[in-house]
Amino acid sequence: MRLLFVTSEVFPLIKTGGLADVSGALPTALASSDTEIQILLPAYRGMLAQCSSPKHLGSLQPFHDIRCELYKTLLPGTNIPLLLIDCPALYDRDGGPYHHPLHGEWEDNPLRFGVLSKVAAMLAMPNMLQAWQPEIVHCNDWQTGLTPYYLKQMGSQAKSVFSIHNLAFQGNFHADWRYRLTLNLEDYQAEGYEFYGQVSFMKSGLFYADALSTVSPTYAREIQTDQFGFGFQGLLQHRAADLTGILNGIDTEIWNPAQDPYLPAHYTASALSGKQAIKQALQAELGLRQQADTPLLGVVSRLTYQKGLDMLIEIADVLLGSGCQLAVLGSGEASMQRQYLSLMQRYPGQVAVTIGYNEPLSHRIMAGTDIFVMPSRFEPCGLNQMYGLRYGTIPVVANTGGLADSVHGGEINAQGVPGTMTGWVMADNDASTLLVTLQTAMQVYANSGQWQQLQRQAMQQDVSWETSAQHYQTLYQNVLSSPKA
Structure with missing residues (x-):
């Protein structure tokens, strides 16, 4: 099976979130099977220099005024x-893969x-750059x-997955981009790539792919509801038979x-x-008091409303009043960053907050x-939460998405765990329930x-990619055996 895995970020070269981890670990797991896999990625600033002996394959002209080189x-x-x-x-720019260092998203992201x-x-x-052609193109999130x-x-015979x-990030842009991106104007409609008067990369993937998967x-069930569908619930209900939910794994060599x-x-x-040491x-x-028996709570996350970390701020005074400690690493909404930094100032030696991205510190x-x-x-x-399981750092999670699928809850009784x-x-996702659960x-x-x-x-618990990769193999085989749409 020949598979082209298309992504906008991949660990260890470029990472803003979990997509990079998946893009590095899933192909590695798939490559151990009978899958011939290649990964396609933009060459962001300095990336060619990070790689070993990149070979120039040739030039491509995706649009009339855009020429690029493939390595x-x-x-x-x-x-x-x-x-x-x-x-x-x-791609050769300061800042991140999606955002200007000062002014939000790059205006030419489309x-x-x-x-x-x-x-x-x-x-x-068929192309002159390499004889190898994929049977399946696996696309990831709106960027693809x-x-x-x-x-x-283009009439390709390759199937697409x-x-x-994350359905919340959709890649919706002004309708004029359909001309620049050479999209057929007759497909700018509900039965196409149009979404509420915009060109939608996410809608295009959901509508045109041969099969859909989520993580x-x-x-997979939640995004078919009004609460989690972000406007795509009707389309996803229509395509429910083509939608498969496969729980991610983690790289158990890196996270060991x-x-x-x-x-x-x-x-x-x-x-x-060793964990105590x-x-x-x-x-x-982190400048926390040396108290071995004090429970130390950890957060490594984007500091956003989606992550529910405003609820932790809401209960922080009561929670910290019990004597526990808190270590936070992340960045996100400016107001939430300020709230966490203020919390550290109010509780010196008890709360440590590090704003930013720091891979070594995240492991510690x-x-x-x-x-x-x-x-x-x-x-x-x-x-x-899977890293937590792997490291014996017990997760307290909301009952949603992959959190519900990967963490097994329960009540500890007189007979033990x-x-x-x-x-x-x-049971409920609100501040009072979070407080009671953490106290428990x-x-x-x-x-x-x-x-x-x-x-122990x-x-x-098995959090490796092996089982997940087997599910993807089955998905690919099913897609290949189905008639071309």
Whole structure:
């Protein structure tokens, strides 16, 4: 099976969120099977220099006034071919892959990711750059949403799978972009790529792809409802038979407490003492009081309303009044950042807040804290709760999306911890329920025997990509065996 995996970010080269982790780990898991896989990615600033001996394959002209160069190398740390679209005018910039360093989203994002989508379709046609052609093009989120459209426009025989990682980010742009992106005007309608008077990359992927997937079974059901559908619920209900929810995994080599290079000590489910040493080192690193028996709560997240972290602010005074500690790493809404920094000022030695992205510190928080707090209002899959499970940092999560699918809740009774329990799943997603659930978790933490049993159960849960990759293999086979739409 020949598969072209198209994405706007991939770890370890470029990362803004979970999409990068998935884009690095899923192809690696698929490559261990009978899948021939190549990854297609824009060559953002400095990326070619990060790769080993990139080979120039040739030039492509996706649009009449846009010319780009295609390079082939390997995804660092793997043997997976990586194709990089080198177009300095579009990708060689300061800032992130989607945002100007000062002024919000890049105004030409439709063109930048229109090129990514168009090049993906061009590589699925006979071309002079390489003999290899994909049978399936796997597209990820709105940045690749025009790819299924271009495949049909160009008459490619390749099938397409479009994965929804977060339906809230849709890539909707002014209608005039249909001319610049060479979209057929007759398809600018409800039965096409039009969405409330705009060109929608997400709508294009949802409407034109041969099959749809999303990142957890629960989220696949949720996005067909008014609450979580963001205007696409009707289309997704119509395409329900083509929609599959497959829970993400994590890279268990990178996220491994027994050998994580970012940690000052190591541990396993059967030998947990190293976790306590990491906690003490983390407290020292973050300026928290050295209190080994105090429950240390962790947050690694975007600081946004979606993530429910305003609820944690709301209950912070009562929660911290119990004596626990809190370590926060993330960035997001300016007002929420200010609230968390203010909380740190009010509780010196008890609260540590680091604004920004710091991969090494995220590993140490995941390993050095006791309870991981993730009360998202919606969460397509989520990876941090799985990192928590892997590291024996017990998750407290909302009952939504992949959180509900990956964390097994329960009630601890006189007989001890239920054998399937790996964390707490809140019955209701509000501040008062979050407070009660965290208080319950901290009560159990005080019983070291129960807590260690819970840690071992969490760490023994299978969160690898192997099972998920098998589900994707089945999806690909089903798509290949179905008639071309």
